[in-house]
Amino acid sequence: MVTATEGSYVPPPPGAELLRATSLSLRWRVSFDRAIGYLLPLLYLVALLPIAWIVYWVSVHALVTLNWSALTDTSPLDTHSLAVPIISTFYVMLLATVIAVVFGLFGGIATAEFLSERVAGWVRTSANLLAGTPSVVVGYFGYFAFVLYFGWGLNVISGSFTLAFFMLPYLFRTVDLAYTSVPRSIREAAYGQGSRPFQYLLRIATPIAFPQVLNGVFLAMAIGVGETAPLWLTLEQSALVPTGLFQPASFLTGQIFEDYTSGPGTPGIALAFEAAFILLVVVISLNIIVRIISARFRKRVEGLFQ
């Protein structure tokens, strides 16, 4: 071993003296370790190349035909119009997000703050189960419950409720996590000063947890806007912007699914590519926002410990 007096000693690269060893098995072990070290990082390409390929491919095909008038022209007769699905998607997402936020926010706060460990465990388990439910099953649930049983029909309100219940577990879990990760010392300080639960909740915990709650909203939106099955099964496609809750509406993912089989060069396939491009832009920006907020929140909560 190097002692303190040998200040000028330069250590050899790891494993160098082992490679000079006479034992064949030792040389083999070290060489294998080095080879693995070069080979395994190549597997990153399997994940990273498709992402770059998909984004590049969709952008190239969409930007050929995408122009401002295609995005803004809401006339239903023009088949090459993306404005109708964009505006309709915005309405449906807005409604679904509001419903999911109402349920997710209250549910998450109640689970984090007011329920006993035992009941909270049950609620968390069921949120996990809901998150693991395939989207098509949620769509069937919406179809049987809202469309058939409540008799709402295939329209905006059925679709929004179904999508909201699909988004709910993600929102719920983030809110729950945001409030439970408020440091214990802060909570004890607040209660020690004599604050009541609601005072603690509104004045202490909410300001700390708010960015993460916002994060949950964006995360749920990113997951919801890219989902096809819940809306496809509960919402009828339409060439018009919906003017009421009980009207059919088109949406971006449904537009893609409707048009992806029309042959190359047709207006339909161009529309599908444009819709996919808009979808990618929305989802990527939402994901970036989520990541930034999440990092800042973590720093913030960690800072509270000091």
Added chain:
Amino acid sequence: MADAPTGTDSSPDRQPLPPTLSPATEPREPRAPAGRRAKKHLSTAVALVAALVPTAVVIGVVVSLVSASDFHNLGWAFFGSKWNSNTQTYGVAIFVVGSFLTAIPALVLSMLIGLGIAIASTSYLPRWITRIIDPCVDFLAGIPSIIYGLWGYLLLAPIFGTLISPWVVNHLGFIPGFSAPSYVYVGGVGLPLSIVVLTLMSLPITTLLIRDALRSVPRDLVESGLALGATRWETVRRISMRHGSRGIWSAAFLGFGRAFGETVAVAMVLGAATAYPTTVFSQTDTMAAFMFDNLDGALATPGELQALAELAILLLAITLVVNVVGRRFVSALYTQEVAGL
């Protein structure tokens, strides 16, 4: 805290508390006024109702599907392999087989790749590189499934149909199941394409969970392995993977749940053929994709909607069991990184 008033004296022969300071003789706090007590009960009740929404939705899903189904009339033919709305025989065996035939190979591939990426990330690559590229891998989960389907159908399918499948038939055709007439594979859609797409779609989950599992191995264990003369690979193989085996198993189960329940992408790239696959290139159908494609037409024929509801129950049951088992393996699954899975 009984000795708090007497200072920090903790010797065994300390003086007992003076009687005036004992809790029993302290004046009792007056009882809260009735209004506030009622408010407290009310807020607890409201909290309980609000919090039970996820549970209620899960129950609602099960109840609505069960009430829409019709076990009594369909009977055991449900597990047969003929789905024909003209004769009103609804058997789902083909779709169950198709689901497993696409999900299991995809899971195996994504576990192997995910394990490799996770090991490279935790043990071989420097931190500043993984800090940049690991979020990129996680971003695979953010791409909407319909875009995977679009990409698979329009871009990968021609490549599979004209390049990969003919090469495989020519060079590996001697293996049973690997030879097929060209009309089977020339379209490109079918089992291989679905498996590739599903592998990509379940890769972020498996990678993330395995990475978490390997990263949560105590540093002492890893360093004692290295100090005993093990190489990095031997440390990963014998210590990290063994210590994180629960997390790796949970990655397998949750990744399988994702691949098994995937709907739109599979509906686009599997070919939607109501038949058992006879070659590795065959087109078939999965439970989720079949349910997705056939709800529209089901209203016209008696019994088909009920049969589809039963298929939904079967799919739900399988994915729920897989999810419950997968989450059993890890207690710390409820973390920030995983909140979006």
